[in-house]
Amino acid sequence: NAGVIQTPRHKVTGKGQEATLWCEPISGHSAVFWYRQTIVQGLEFLTYFRNQAPIDDSGMPKERFSAQMPNQSHSTLKIQSTQPQDSAVYLCASSLDNSQNTLYFGAGTRLSVL
Amino acid sequence: GDSVTQTEGQVALSEEDFLTIHCNYSASGYPALFWYVQYPGEGPQFLFRASRDKEKGSSRGFEATYDKGTTSFHLRKASVQESDSAVYYCALGEAQGGRALIFGTGTTVSVSP
Numbered sequence: 001n002a003g004v005i006q007t008p009r010h011k012v013t014g015k016g017q018e019a020t021l022w023c024e025p026i027s028g029h030s031a032v033f034w035y036r037q038t039i040v041q042g043l044e045f046l047t048y049f050r051n052q053a054p055i056d057d058s059g060m061p062k063e064r065f066s067a068q069m070p071n072q073s074h075s076t077l078k079i080q081s082t083q084p085q086d087s088a089v090y091l092c093a094s095s096l097d098n099s100q101n102t103l104y105f106g107a108g109t110r111l112s113v114l
Numbered sequence: 115g116d117s118v119t120q121t122e123g124q125v126a127l128s129e130e131d132f133l134t135i136h137c138n139y140s141a142s143g144y145p146a147l148f149w150y151v152q153y154p155g156e157g158p159q160f161l162f163r164a165s166r167d168k169e170k171g172s173s174r175g176f177e178a179t180y181d182k183g184t185t186s187f188h189l190r191k192a193s194v195q196e197s198d199s200a201v202y203y204c205a206l207g208e209a210q211g212g213r214a215l216i217f218g219t220g221t222t223v224s225v226s227p
Contacts, residue, residue, distance in 0.1 A: 004157070033214050043158070043203065043217040056213060091157050102148075103215055105157030 004106035006092050012112045013082045021077045021109045025094030031055075032075045033103060034067055037089040046090075049075060050097070082113045116141040118206045120218035127194050127225050135189040135221045137178070137204035146207035147171075147180055147187040148215065151200045158203055158217075199225045 005024040013019050025032050034046040036059075045059040049069040060067065064082075069075040079086055089110050093103040121136040139147065146165040150158035162171035164180040164187065171178055176191045187204060204218040 035214075035217075042219045045214045045216070048214045059214075093157070102160045102163065103158075104160065107155065107157050 004092055004094050004104055006090075006106035006109050008109060009107065010110045010112070012114065014114055015083060016081050019079045019082050019086075019111055019113075021079075021090050021092075021111070023075045023077070023092030023106060024073060025075070025092070026104055027073075029094035029096055029104070030072075031095045031097055031101070032069060033093045033095070034075070034077050035091040035093065037091055037108070038087075043091070046077070079111070082111070084113045087111055087113045116145065116206055116208065116213075116216055118204050118216055118218040120204055120221050122221045123219070124222045125224070127223065129195055129225055129227055130193045131225075133189070133191040133194045133198070133223065135202055135204075135223070137187045137189065137218060139185050139187065139204075139206050141185075141206055141208070144182070147178075148205040148207065149176065149178060149187075149189050150203040150205060150217075152203065152220075153200050161202075194223070194225045196225045196227050199223055 007022045030051050032049045036044045047057040047060050047067045048055045052069045064080045067077045089108040091108045093105040095101040095103045117140045119138045148163045149161040152158040162173040164171040167182040169180045178187050178189045201220045201222050203220045205215045
């Protein structure tokens with residue numbers, strides 16, 4: 001079991017460019033979560049899928065951010081027109097079913113917007 | 115809404131010291147409570163959880179007891195090692211599991227030899 005895999009580990013974009021972050025959850029896990037981590041805000045919830053369906057996106061910025069889960073083996077987080085304030089570590093986690101179960105996190109993608 | 119409060123932002127200890135990190139929560143019903151640990155360059159790792167009053171969770175010498183009366187889930191370890199240096203997060207999961215985990219602000223623990 002390789003755990004949750006996130007790619008790339010580091011991404012550098014210029015202001016205004018698009019960034020796509022990838023997450024492969026643990027096989028057999030039906031819930032996938034995205035969090036953003038910064039020094040100032042800590043761990044912020046972004047969005048959550050269960051059985052590929054979006055369940056809660058209350059943490060997603062309304063503009064420029066979108067997430068998808070086209071199949072059970074991967075999810076993507078896309079940020080359009082990146083801004084310096086988007087710089088953060090983006091963490092993906094999966095669990096067997098929901099947040100009552102243990103979340104297993106990937107190592108994260110560090111996004112730097114210049 | 116539901117929330118988690120960790121009192122200590124940073125804790126500096128020497129090896130073999132006793133560690134306590136305070137965690138208090140605000141939520142209705144019986145949320146699940148978790149402790150996670152994060153090492154540099156890695157994502158948070160599950161340490162343990164508890165889901166009912168007076169239940170004790172433990173792992174790797176760390177322990178915490180769910181206390182509904184004081185709405186607390188304080189993390190303790192009797193004798194820390196340098197390898198325990200990390201960031202520790204308390205987290206809350208809604209009782210029905212429908213919402214994502216809510217994390218505290220984290221406590222950075224530094225243990226010197």
